Amino acid sequence: MDRDDGPRVRVPEQRAPEEPGAADSLRFTVLGPVRAWRGAEALPSGSPQQRALLAALLLREGRTATAGELIDAFWGEDPPSQAKATIRTYASRLRKILGQDTLVSEAGGYALRIGRGALDLTLAQDLAVEAEKARASGDRCQARTLINKVLGLWDGEALASVPGPYAENQRTRLEEWRLQLTETRLDLDLEVGSHAEAVSELTALTAAHPLRERLRELLMVALYRSGRQAEALAVYADTRRLLAEELGVDPRPELAQLQQRILRADEELARPADEPAPAAAPVKPAQLPATVPDFTGRDSFVRDLGAQLTTAEGSVMAVSALAGIGGVGKTTLAVHVAHQARPHFPDGQLYVDLQGAGARAAEPETVLGSFLRALGTADSAIPDTLDERAALYRSTLDGRRVLILLDNAHDAAQIRPLLPGTPGCAALVTSRVRMVDLAGAHLVDLDVMSPDEALQLFTRIVGAERVGAEREAALDVVAACGFLPLAIRIAASRLAARRTWTVSVLAAKLADERRRLDELQAGDLAVKATFELGYGQLEPAQARAFRLLGLADGPDISLAAAAALLNLEPHTAEDLLEALVDTSLLESAAPGRYRYHDLVRLYARACAERDEQPPVERELALSRLLDFYLATAAGVYALERPGERVLDHFTRTEYPGLTFPVRETALDWLFAESSGLLACARQSAAIGMPKRASDLLMAVVDLGESGANSHQFATAAKAVSDAARAAGEAQAEARARTMLSHVHSVSGRFAEADAEASRALALGQRAEDPVSLGQAPNQRGIIALYENRHEDAEAHLTQAMAAFRADGNKPGEAAALCNLSRVHLATGRTTSAVHLAQQGVAIYEGDATDLALRLANGKYALGLALIGSEQMPRARDALLEALQIFRESRQQLWHGMTLFRLAELHLAEQDGAQAAAHAEQALAVLRGIGGDWRRANVLAVLGRGLTAIGQRDRAQVCWSEALAIFEELRSPEAASVRALLNPAGVS
Template sequence: MDRDGGPRVPEQRAPVPPPQHATGRLGEQTPEQGPEASGTGLRFGVLGPVRAWRGDQALPSGSPQQRALLAALLLRDGRTATAAELIDAIWGEDPPSQALAAIRTYASRLRKVLDPEVLVSESGGYAIRPGAATLDLTGAQELATAAEKARAGGEKGRARDLLNTALAHWDGEPLAGVPGPYAENQRTRLAEWRLQLTEARLDLDLEAGCHAEAVSELTALTAAHPLRERLRELLMLALYRSGRQAEALAVYADTRRLLADELGVDPRPELARLQQRILRADQDLARPPADAPAAAAPAPVRPAQLPASVPDFTGRAAFVRELTSRLAGAETTVMAVSALAGIGGVGKTTLAVHVAHAARPYFPDGQLYVDLQGAGQHFAEPGTVLGAFLRALGTPDSAIPESMEERAALFRSTLDGRRVLVLLDNARDAAQIRPLLPGTAGCAALVTSRIRMLDLVGAHLVDLDVMSPDEALQLFTRIVGEERVSAEREAALDVVAACGFLPLAIRIAASRLASRRTWTVSVLAAKLADERRRLDELQAGDLAVKATFELGYGHLEPAQSRAFRLLGLPDGPDISLAAAAAVLDLPEQETEDILESLVDTSLVESAAPGRYRYHDLVRLYARSCAERDDLPPAERESALSRLLDFYLATASGVYALERPGDRLVDHLEPTTYRGLSFGDRHRAQDWLYAEADPLLACVRQLSGPATLRRAVDLLYAALDLGESGANSRQYEATAEAVREAARTRGDTQAEGRAVMTLANVHQLAGRFEPADREAQEAMRLAGPTHDPLPLCWASNARGIIALYQNRPTDGEGHLLRAIEAFRADANRPGEASALCNLSRIHLAMGRTASAVTLAQEGIDIYDAMGHELRGANGRYALGLALTKSGQLRAAADRLHEALAVFRDSRQRLWEGMTLFRLAEVDLAGRRPAQAAANAEMALTVLRGIGGEWRRGNVLTVLGQALAGIGHAGRAQVCWRDALVIFEELGSPEAVQVRALLSPVAAA
């Protein structure tokens, strides 16, 4: 038994079914069959209030005693309950004199409501006929049993889902409001079983890597069940795997002190051993242990990311044997690394993919693949790739560390004990791939690159040259067909020779010929002879690749070649069909036809439905064609200008849809090319986030004199990318680049707007001093131009920054000027924003009543204009004011309304901050367990965004909540972490944290 009186849950196993006499198995249907599985369509609920339904119609269940009778019958598994047993169940040892008559009355009433065939009288008692109805408890039990079987079979992900579904059957306290000793006994049993299910599911959460999410729930559960050591053990493990070792150790110290004070005993051995393992930083704790029965079961997540191998793969037999043999030996080596080097088009990727597929049996735990884009200017960052790999291996976003070094360490830990092949295609250099290498026996890496990686220690280097004449002819024949080639063998040899025996060139030439039945091989050979003359003007290496692309380009129709040249101009990693149509100035259908024809020539790749991309070398070639051929500079500039217009017009529409009536869109540079329009806010947001990379690349690329102002305004219109957290760093880098471009060109208006976007970025990241400097600079630059955007926005920003810097008087002055400026500009949403910010200033000055009034004024403006997203910001401000005024229920209501909108809008920063404010409300309402849960969720959501200052504030409140539930040691750890943050930032909050720490330190 656990010391809180409940049966101990078997560790690392799914929970047992509920205790005897609580099975409630009324029917044989599975939970998925639903209420109609029974003949009557009746269903009952006991995992909450005792209720009955026929279909969707709720049935009256009568008085509390009548519900007690129904519950007693439902929980007897269809067996008959005598009148004496029912009397004892409802009234215990002191029944009323008319108890028997009352039982008969209750049964009669229930029979009328339900059905005489459902509730039957027999042997002097009553029973619910087996199979007559479904019961929520039955469904939960069947799901729990299925979860146990799934886990025993190694299907831990399915087991976790089944347990979650089982727990969803509960609707509050079981048998809520039902009187009598029998109901009380069953209520205790069912509550214990629910806790067992929860522990088992949390155990699976930790095995799935959901450590940060589990901390919040476990914190609340340990507060509700302080003597349940298994929950403490899970909490320690979750904290440790979240990188919070000191807090994990503090949980043990708190537990030891609590058990000594309450029970006079030490923690159980399992808890003590876990503490020692944490102290030793036991590496095995960094990953979940494997169950012995499931040791041979497949890993929970087995990525299979290899691209398809070409069906006509030809030659390279010696390389295939060499590389496959090398990979096959990975199980007995520390790490097998093979690096293929060669010029573009030589077939490195094709060979690597073919070998990887051949070696799949040696890597049963999966294969990872990434194109590192090493030949381009914007090569893949190792940290970004590691994030994608960790997600593919089943690691949730919240558990992925922020730094590249931590991600690399977690990647290696995740692969430890697995046999996974990593294919790193198109690498830039050894430095790019070193963090991406596994590092343990059983795993291997296969690398392709244009350069020889001599500095990649321990790698098996392979130099891939052009194909032999026989292999080249064989590849050509497989694509074109034996009949056509055998009739003109000499011409075919001329073709592959003209291709320089490069596989990609041969493939393009053969594909051209195969799609043109009227051509002979000799015709193709003659055409290639003309192209071959260009090779005399080229040197070695990549120039052979250029000749290969020249081959395909020379056979394009005029519309295709124009599209090929123009679409190579934008810098983005890929391009959507709509954006491509803007570049080409063509209808989407015609654009799609051209792009698909270019995909057929292998000059363009189809990245996804409706999205296209160039291989990096093909893009360089396309641009050289645009400069070399009859494509005037004015046409190239017009194409990129249309793309910028498309992005600006569409982003402006997205902004206006989310912020009706906001005057920002009226102050942006005009566009001549139309953008997309969306019917609802969600589709608009989907577009913005899907286009984040190419959109920001367009801003960076088009910062020249003719397009600079539109580029800056596009950054303004897309400010959600900076606020959401997902693209904040990329957005900031783009803002820096545009600011420098504007400064270099002496464009004061553009510089002022670019500086304002930087101020916003710094403020959101919690860097308040640079944010204030940039906002002040934006106002200075806007003075001569009278640009209303920086003048309004900067004053508003400086007001809220002053609040964060504990300068409320300065902040009030800035915000009063902002309100005046917004009103002068007839910008009602801007005015509402400043009013809500002024509410927070008044709150800091102790003017609570006016703070509530100002926030409500802002909300009224937002609501009148249908401004849902910014209305949530208003409700956030009102929630703070109501909290300080002691109206806690109303404050929580407003904050929950805001939270729903922020989640729906993918505004992670504001979602996290709202959870933090809800934690403050819970603290004020003396609900420390709920406060701790909300603060933990805030930390999880804000991971990597919002800056250290906000994290310090959340840690402070979390510490207060933990202290309130008796986790004093863990609270001290949180406060110490917060103090370090505030002292490094020079923030005044350090004084409050020192005051919190002082009584703890003195004790």
């Protein structure tokens, strides 16, 4: 099991250091136990004294050690009378092991003849030199990688268990070097922008080496860059007090200067030197769609926009907003200009279709989440709120030169959070509306093409030979298209695909069939008429696929989901969809994924309403899609929670879903399809399918705890609940409200969570729904526990347990038992708390695999109960098992909370350094999720850990923040934190 005991450098299983050469070459280690290998075979190193001789010779790096020097090394000033004979004996034994040519006698002493790469220490020294060179050349990421390799060569204490004064001196020297390397690597961490991740390790190191001022300095910088200015200043106060008490001196000038810079909020200190990066290897997004090879005309616009974008290299942030009617070629022009401007933005390009002309424009917080991931930000580091994401986005772009293409924006309000805030970056925006309220933007109005440009575009697609023979007819075609680029492209593509047609035939079709040439010259009707032309040329199966696929909400759709919606085999569906891509009526977002331009989607839906007969076919298509999503999500749920009875109460699906061989693949699908799944739940409830929509929410409950999807999940749950209420579907409403309660609880909104769970329970009783009859009181019990209403919690959980047992839901019963264990623990009944948790774990282990997610919940509860009963080793084992499963299941909330509980365990064991380190890790994992109440609890424990390691001023800052949160929430925990801040009770 991968146990997380703190922020130490992880070392792989010790093995002989690698070196090119023969398989029987000798290899040695001293950065840990003194060991020797010949090839892959470990050699005996003998007694401690014999290892001491080997170590002394290895550390000489080939130089001869005299007998006198070895005697001093082993025994110092008090050698035994037979010291020389003893050394000869040890040398003889080593020679038999290593070989006559390896250990040689010369000049009254001994020497080892080995290659430089045969010793881990010399390998570490060479890597350290390479790291210094990389850093000097400006390659910080490479330097960081190399130093991590050096540190990875250590296997515990150097020269472990080797006796003698020489070995002791060398241990001290090597430990000091190891610390210096660690400081250098941490310094590099800060230089490349990994300050938040460094706080936990620095907290532990300052506890282990309290008088080492360089570590304190690095910790202050890391805290300051993480937005924790008060804590950074508190570290200085702690250091000044400690140095005065222990050594009677003041902090060194560098530390005092750093304090002053933090007090001044020095902007230069707030960011790494030169160019920051969020990870060891800077992420360079390249998201621009491909430019069309037959781009035509627009020369003045290309020059104007290109000139505006290149000003971002100077001292301004360039923003250009390109407006025009649908189909006028805004996106094509913007993509073309963006590609030409790429050399001016060496740090990458971001792109998003904001779907502004559709029924549901993209939410800025969702777009920011995608952008942050593209820029290298981990999911766990992405905050939950729009303002926090926008702030992190601007900080991540600071110092970079990145081009952001915001395509198809709804209005200025949608894009303001998506704009970078610093020079060097530029934003290019396309929209159907002029953004006159976008301050500082360079506005460009794009009109239709000139006749010459339109004819040139048509000719490039159709071919000069065909157009040259019928130039007048070609002019009639582009005129009928209103000189709109999108309309021209579709018409020309139809003609190019049909070699038997002449240009005159196409012109006659436009004039005869549409009779709407005037409408082609203005507004959306022009685009619609052009789409009619393309749609009219589709084969019947293609036309059906086009209109039905447009019914589904969501930004895009996978091939498997599209096949379900169309009721076709995947390979057949793929042929149809690829044919639609060829006609430009559909876009291939990625291999196996498809999306509509928003206007095309609206047109496809209009076609479905007009042409899909009988109308019930539209509902059946969406029903199949819902079945596919529900069946697949239920399979993922079953892999995560084997034996769970909830699935038995789901509405029966007619269309099958996908199956997955392993949990990892299943979770990949769940999180990749999150937007489509939640959009389907919303849409299905709105069109009269609230039962299956509420079931789908329950099947994808993991999305509600993932952080990045929590807001979308809450929105979907509210929509399903409202639709179910309007339809009078008590069961569906009860389940949707149960899920809404769950996501409120995850976010720390306990009052709203309890209200929803209470309503869910009442509805469940009316509908006699076994699912909500068990889950709703279980949810209420958890909330009451959080709010310290222990009698209510016990009553709710007892009710939940009875409901689960009546339903034969053993995992549900186990969950209630584990939650009840926590109530008993909170009320001082530790023995029964352990017993209840053990009962729950026994059920999980009997009905599920040892990797089931629910088992992690059981181990978590058992770990808490064992802490309460002071069985610390068993508690640690239980919590570490839970931690591993939560990580593998991508349960970010419970991953963070388990780290928090490990911090509490370390406090109980009087290990303040590890407590503080784990609390710091919990804060990092819970960033953006879990709500303020959980953050305040972690801060309170962090403060206690910091106090234990002497960082009292920093602890006061943590407690002050925790108290402010608790007081705002009116939480009872405020009293205990207030007592920590004011232990003497002074008013």
